Amino acid sequence: MGIKGLTALISENAPLATRRSDIKAFFGRKVAIDASMSLYQFLIAVRQQDGGQLATDSGETTSHLMGMFYRTLRMIDNGIKPCYVFDGKPPVLKSHELSKRTARREETTKKLDEATDIAEKIKHERRLVKVSKEHNDEAKKLLELMGIPYVNAPCEAEAQCAELAKVGKVYAAASEDMDTLCYRTPYLVRHLTFSEAKKEPIQEINTEIVLQSMDLTLEQFIDLGIMLGCDYCESIRGVGPVTALKLIKEHGSLEKIVEYIDSGDTKTKWKIPENWPYKEARELFLKPDVINGNDITLKWNPPKEQELIDYLCKDKGFSEERVKSGIKRLQKGLKSGVQGRLDGFFKAVPKTKEQLAAASAKAKANKKANTKGKIGKRR
DSSP states (O other): OOOTTHHHHHHHHOGGGEEEEOGGGGTTOEEEEEHHHHHHHHHHHOBOTTSOBOBOTTOOBOHHHHHHHHHHHHHHHTTOEEEEEEOOSOOGGGHHHHHHHHHHHHHHHHHHHHOOSHHHHHHHHHHTOOOOHHHHHHHHHHHHHHTOOEEEOSSOHHHHHHHHHHTTSSSEEEOSOGGGGGGTOSEEEESTTSOGGGOOOEEEEEHHHHHHHHTOOHHHHHHHHHHHOOSSSOOOBTOOHHHHHHHHHHHSSHHHHHHHHHTTOOOSOOBOOTTOOHHHHHHHHHSOOOOOGGGOOOOOOOOOHHHHHIIIIIITOOOHHHHHHHHHHHHHHHHSOOOOOSOOSSSSOOOSHHHHHHHHHHHHHHHHHHHHHHHHHHO
16 A cells, blocks of 8 residues: 655655666666565556456466566666565554455445446456465466566565665665655665556655655654554544644654644644554564565576476467567576676765755755746746
């Protein structure tokens, strides 16, 4: 689900923390990718012309494998070495979010049954997409044959991606969920597995600059995310992103905010959810269930050529010519090691809070001026 409104909040209050760039900017990087999130994207986006999922002659879905194969090839072509991380067992605290998703699926199924328009049917079908154990198992087999490493996380994939980045096994965690920042990954990369046709720039977010620019500790940033609503508990009713940031800066912690709201001193309609497990949610972010990154070895191997052809072409109906071409790209890309880079993520990062504040103020002013300029041109 991610954290609602966090992207806009960071854009406004920590403009220097986000960089938008082309995939070529990540040449020489190793990246840990949230596999379940990627498979979900592929199942939704990789479709036939009639809007239906790609499938074998027997009706077996292959959209996830098509997406995994070709999007991974694109990364390899651009000098990126990906590893994928698969979700384990969800934490008990996530059950409320999973229950909400189940309820939404039931409502969508009802709407699908009632739909008569083809476009409407396709829209509801996409909302019903769910990554199954079979999808995960098939993706793992494909990655193994391609020579791409993967990790089975004991719990949340985003947390394990962040752990790999924190110990230096990879450069960044790649996921669409903004709550990945709460696990303090050095960098969060978004849109990496999007289709090239979407022309969506890749976002790279520097967690430390987010915290410095917003003048928050990690615990306060996590509390901010919990207030906005995360996978582990509901949000505070009536509190939006701007108000949430103001509250955390004024009171310092959720304990103090809860005390302030419950005291009745405020005349707002803010309401703390009953039996709100915010402390437990905070602990899941601060001490996630992960495998120690230092105990994980990531190795990129040459593809198993004939087995890959047999699996994708004979079993799944892929074009043999295209698969063989893809194998050559894999062999070329995985043959060389990741080259060192002379540049860091940010050049000339401000060293002090004062310098950072001045740079942020300048970035905000430039953004505001550019926005006004665009409005003037439209007029």
